Amino acid sequence: MKTINIKINGAMYTETVPVRMLLVDFIRETIGLTGTHVGCTYEGVCGACTIHLDGEAVKSCLMLAIQADGHEVTTVEGLANNSEQTPLQTAFHEQHGLQCGFCTPGILMNMTEFLAKNPHPTDEEIRHGLIGNLCRCTGYVHIVNAVREAAKIIG
Amino acid sequence: MPSNLKNNAGSWLGARHGRKEDSRLVVGEGQYISDIVLPRMLHATFVRSEYAHAKILSIDTSAAEALTGVVSVVTGADIVDELRAMPQPVLLPNLPAKYPTFYPLSVDKVKFHGAPVALVIARDKYIAVDAAELVAIEYEELPVVVDPEAALEPDAPIVNDDHDHNEIFSMTFTGGETESEQESNAKAVEEIFKTADAVIKERFRVHRTGVTPMEPRGALCSWSDSDGLTAWITTQRPHIDRLALADLLDIPASKIRVIAPRDQGGGFGVKAPFYRENIIIAHMARKLRHPVRWIESRHESLMNVGQERDQIHYLEVAASKDGKLLALRNRGIADTGTGETGVYWGFVMPFLGAVEMPNGYTWDKADISLRAAVTNKACLTPSRAFGNLPPRFAIERAIDMVAHKIGMEPADMRRKNLVSELPYTSTTGEYFDSGDFIKVWDNLISQLDLVAFRKEQAAALKRGQYIGIGFGTGVELSGVASELMVPMENQPGYGAATVRLDPRGKVQVFSGDAPGGQGHETTTAQVVAHAFGINPADTIVTTGDTGTTPFGSGTIGARAGSYFMSAVHKACTELKIKIARILAHDLSIEANVDDFNFTNGEVIYRSDPTKKKKFTEIAERIIMHPINMPEGEVGGLDATAFFEAAKPMICFNADFCIVEVNPTNGEFKIQKWVTSEDVGNVINPLIVDGQMHGAIVQGLSNAVFEQFIYDEQGQQLTADFENYKLANAADMPDIQITYAPTPCPHTPLGTRGIGEGRPSSVPGALTNAVCDALTPFGIEITELPLRPSSIWKKIQDAKN
Numbered sequence: 043m044k045t046i047n048i049k050i051n052g053a054m055y056t057e058t059v060p061v062r063m064l065l066v067d068f069i070r071e072t073i074g075l076t077g078t079h080v081g082c083t084y085e086g087v088c089g090a091c092t093i094h095l096d097g098e099a100v101k102s103c104l105m106l107a108i109q110a111d112g113h114e115v116t117t118v119e120g121l122a123n124n125s126e127q128t129p130l131q132t133a134f135h136e137q138h139g140l141q142c143g144f145c146t147p148g149i150l151m152n153m154t155e156f157l158a159k160n161p162h163p164t165d166e167e168i169r170h171g172l173i174g175n176l177c178r179c180t181g182y183v184h185i186v187n188a189v190r191e192a193a194k195i196i197g
Numbered sequence: 198m199p200s201n202l203k204n205n206a207g208s209w210l211g212a213r214h215g216r217k218e219d220s221r222l223v224v225g226e227g228q229y230i231s232d233i234v235l236p237r238m239l240h241a242t243f244v245r246s247e248y249a250h251a252k253i254l255s256i257d258t259s260a261a262e263a264l265t266g267v268v269s270v271v272t273g274a275d276i277v278d279e280l281r282a283m284p285q286p287v288l289l290p291n292l293p294a295k296y297p298t299f300y301p302l303s304v305d306k307v308k309f310h311g312a313p314v315a316l317v318i319a320r321d322k323y324i325a326v327d328a329a330e331l332v333a334i335e336y337e338e339l340p341v342v343v344d345p346e347a348a349l350e351p352d353a354p355i356v357n358d359d360h361d362h363n364e365i366f367s368m369t370f371t372g373g374e375t376e377s378e379q380e381s382n383a384k385a386v387e388e389i390f391k392t393a394d395a396v397i398k399e400r401f402r403v404h405r406t407g408v409t410p411m412e413p414r415g416a417l418c419s420w421s422d423s424d425g426l427t428a429w430i431t432t433q434r435p436h437i438d439r440l441a442l443a444d445l446l447d448i449p450a451s452k453i454r455v456i457a458p459r460d461q462g463g464g465f466g467v468k469a470p471f472y473r474e475n476i477i478i479a480h481m482a483r484k485l486r487h488p489v490r491w492i493e494s495r496h497e498s499l500m501n502v503g504q505e506r507d508q509i510h511y512l513e514v515a516a517s518k519d520g521k522l523l524a525l526r527n528r529g530i531a532d533t534g535t536g537e538t539g540v541y542w543g544f545v546m547p548f549l550g551a552v553e554m555p556n557g558y559t560w561d562k563a564d565i566s567l568r569a570a571v572t573n574k575a576c577l578t579p580s581r582a583f584g585n586l587p588p589r590f591a592i593e594r595a596i597d598m599v600a601h602k603i604g605m606e607p608a609d610m611r612r613k614n615l616v617s618e619l620p621y622t623s624t625t626g627e628y629f630d631s632g633d634f635i636k637v638w639d640n641l642i643s644q645l646d647l648v649a650f651r652k653e654q655a656a657a658l659k660r661g662q663y664i665g666i667g668f669g670t671g672v673e674l675s676g677v678a679s680e681l682m683v684p685m686e687n688q689p690g691y692g693a694a695t696v697r698l699d700p701r702g703k704v705q706v707f708s709g710d711a712p713g714g715q716g717h718e719t720t721t722a723q724v725v726a727h728a729f730g731i732n733p734a735d736t737i738v739t740t741g742d743t744g745t746t747p748f749g750s751g752t753i754g755a756r757a758g759s760y761f762m763s764a765v766h767k768a769c770t771e772l773k774i775k776i777a778r779i780l781a782h783d784l785s786i787e788a789n790v791d792d793f794n795f796t797n798g799e800v801i802y803r804s805d806p807t808k809k810k811k812f813t814e815i816a817e818r819i820i821m822h823p824i825n826m827p828e829g830e831v832g833g834l835d836a837t838a839f840f841e842a843a844k845p846m847i848c849f850n851a852d853f854c855i856v857e858v859n860p861t862n863g864e865f866k867i868q869k870w871v872t873s874e875d876v877g878n879v880i881n882p883l884i885v886d887g888q889m890h891g892a893i894v895q896g897l898s899n900a901v902f903e904q905f906i907y908d909e910q911g912q913q914l915t916a917d918f919e920n921y922k923l924a925n926a927a928d929m930p931d932i933q934i935t936y937a938p939t940p941c942p943h944t945p946l947g948t949r950g951i952g953e954g955r956p957s958s959v960p961g962a963l964t965n966a967v968c969d970a971l972t973p974f975g976i977e978i979t980e981l982p983l984r985p986s987s988i989w990k991k992i993q994d995a996k997n
Binding site: 060062063070075076077078079080081082083085087088090117118119121122127131134135136138140141142143144145146147150165166168169170172173175176177178179180181182183184185186 | 215218231411461463887890919
């Protein structure tokens with residue numbers, strides 16, 4: 043067991059956790075923020091568990107909770123500011139960029155970082171940016187539309 | 198024919214309304230199975246078989262039980278006296294088959310790699326996994342059969358010991374009821390083949406693949422002596438799960454409440470069967486008097502579910518030289534895996550696929566048979582396109598092959614043979630209720646200049662570029678009528694909805710079906726808004742809770758747009774009649790429902806628009822102040838309606854795609870994918886577009902990337918997403934959806950159910966395009982998956 047200090051969505055948490063606990067389990071089960079999902083066997087392929095670690099999109103199933111000790115985490119619950127959704131969240135709604143919604147939190151976290159680094163992407167760049175996120179429902183067409191529309195608003 | 202349902206201003210029907218579901222899903226407030234926790238909840242992990250076929254000699258659970266935090270370890274031997282065996286009557290189709298007997302945990306032997314052998318229950322999920330590693334099982338390997346044709350040989354190893362062969366099901370779809378009628382039909386088919394101008398005869402093979410949802414399965418069960426069992430299950434049909442659990446656990450159904458979580462991370466048919474895992478989780482919750490939760494890992498999921506297709510078709514097609522399709526003869530073989538899945542038993546999908554084999558083309562005669570074989574592989578589970586993807590691939594390919602043989606443009610051949618007048622009954626007896634296939638086809642063709650494309654194709658070839666075009670069409674079920682559902686799945690097909698007004702004029706709708714991303718909350722609210730003249734924001738929808746919803750057979754087979762939405766509309770209509778009667782009484786006028794306009798939150802007397810009342814006030818008056826009522830009328834505004842169409846219903850699509858193939862390595866790129874759809878009157882085009890995109894990409898992903906691979910020992914080699922590859926965004930093209938609708942005359946809103954069968958026509962269209970691009974090599978591809986390596990090999994073979 044190890045005691046760790048992690049700031050998640052602006053709030054400071056001090057918890058004692060098993061060394062082997064995955065960061066995604068810490069977020070979901072210890073803290074109770076269940077917006078971050080698990081869709082593969084902790085292999086980093088599906089991308090549903092994507093969060094921001096110090097502002098960078100990472101897959102929280104590929105890290106131990108103790109590795110995030112002293113760092114700052116943002117999850118999908120932390121995107122909206124006082125119930126005001128980000129342009130990306132709004133665009134996903136308006137463009138029907140989600141169906142079952144299971145992959146959506148990870149895609150939002152990944153694409154938030156993507157648009158910050160590449161504010162005027164082409165469709166092809168968006169599609170390549172999404173390689174680390176699997177979606178089974180949408181066929182990706184509306185997801186690409188949503189990211190493109192969000193870029194227009196943010197840019 | 199419905200008249201006032203155009204996408205006109207002011208109607209919520211046809212509006213591109215953003216989804217109500219999204220407001221929680223984009224902020225991380227979805228409520229999926231793994232988000233639900235209960236006090237004292239224990240965590241379950243299955244120990245699964247390492248062998249495809251083996252006797253269980255011994256199981257030593259002592260080390261696992263000794264681990265701190267472990268509460269219970271159970272094996273098959275522990276539960277045979279505590280639970281009834283599968284199958285139970287509620288889960289049996291009314292089709293003659295060799296149904297296997299089995300328990301939730303394997304007893305005496307394991308029949309596939311990944312079969313559940315033991316269950317570990319612990320206070321912590323990490324400890325449960327640790328303990329599962331400590332369960333020591335001694336096996337004696339048995340001969341394995343993983344090929345369906347080998348499984349049907351007389352000396353094949355027997356998969357299910359309660360039967361003396363591996364043929365779980367067989368059927369012949371040859372005209373006629375009696376043997377002599379069938380014989381004479383078979384002879385007539387043979388005569389056609391003898392004299393036809395063009396005949397093709399090929400073996401078509403479609404691999405094992407399916408539609409794995411991003412959220413695996415799960416169950417959380419809780420027991421109390423007073424209330425019985427409460428079971429949250431990832432499921433598309435909670436009401437059937439309830440009945441099955443009652444029979445298997447031997448408790449009254451009245452003491453079972455099954456709840457499909459409000460949000461489910463996709464289903465696509467994979468969450469439609471009744472699964473063995475749920476039985477043991479429920480049983481252990483009862484036995485331990487602790488809530489028990491099982492969340493399936495991706496590894497487990499890929500070992501056990503989402504596996505479909507896996508059919509072989511020996512197909513012959515006869516045509517005249519002017520391109521008329523004459524006869525179809527097919528010997529289909531399906532690999533069902535062990536057959537151990539409630540409701541479907543591995544063979545119901547290929548059964549329906551065989552029924553749907555003629556597609557929307559007219560054949561003078563057909564002779565179709567199917568044999569389904571059990572093997573030492575995971576039991577097939579339904580996947581969107583339900584049994585129909587392999588036969589559809591074979592038929593769409595065969596049409597191009599015949600067209601090539603007689604030198605006809607494949608597009609022209611399709612148009613010539615499409616059913617031109619509906620209703621129509623296919624050669625296998627499938628009823629096509631309505632629509633206009635020619636209109637859909639012509640709309641598709643109007644999206645391109647085919648003559649110009651052929652010129653460009655020839656010019657490109659001179660430049661060394663290989664481009665091609667492929668077509669495909671699909672008749673798909675729009676819901677499943679009781680007429681088909683009762684024999685096929687032993688369940689009703691009707692849609693059911695409860696519509697309840699509250700005293701403040703807001704609406705609650707209850708559905709016993711259990712969606713997983715299809716946007717039912719939104720489309721339901723649009724149907725209600727259309728009926729009552731209120732805003733979709735005023736309606737909330739509760740789904741999938743057997744404690745609060747009317748009986749429904751589940752979210753399957755495109756039942757929502759066809760049957761469920763019709764039931765919602767019907768319940769709203771019943772309430773409108775009551776509202777109109779009471780309002781007329783209050784206004785002291787003689788009027789009925791047709792005399793009132795429900796619009797903009799008001800109910801207005803058409804003949805004198807000054808006579809009106811707010812919808813909210815009417816709700817309060819009828820629910821809270823039921824005095825001075827019309828004679829015989831009572832208060833309250835709550836209606837449950839059931840909708841059944843007189844006949845089975847369908848929807849229809851046609852697609853084309855354009856590809857470029859690199860002949861030096863077989864790689865290809867999809868440049869364009871365009872569709873034409875008859876989905877009847879559309880409730881929400883945004884949602885329908887999304888359904889079509891998703892279905893097409895599932896079809897592409899199945900055709901190009903995904904493949905479950907078992908080696909000759911039955912070891913499953915593809916149990917993670919590194920090895921079982923799904924299409925990602927960069928792999929896939931943009932998709933253009935167009936519509937050529939004919940309102941359905943058999944539903945009150947003219948809607949059709951859509952999306953379920955939609956992937957079926959995709960692999961054929963894609964492969965046709967690849968073969969068209971490679972016309973100079975004369976290549977005809979008859980197997981999936983469609984991989985660059987297999988295309989390259991075909992090219993090499995053609996060159997030599």
